[in-house]
Amino acid sequence: MQKCDVTGKGKQFGNNVSFSQRHTKKVWKPNLQTKTMVIDGKKVTMKLSTQAIRSLKKKGLLNK
Secondary structure, X not given: OOOOOOXXXXXXXXXEEOOOOOEEEEEEOOOEEEEEEEEOOEEEEXXXXXXXXXXXXXXXXXXX
């Protein structure tokens, strides 16, 4: 499933609108990356959005 484990960010739905104003369904998927983190001495693999990775780095909770 396309969902961030930290922020809960998921798919968004909308319409593609062509020049002739035809509406077709469109899906925007979040940019998810798989990161391995050490929590309480255990390695945990999480799916994180790039926005969540940026926030964790800024707060000093994620190294690389």
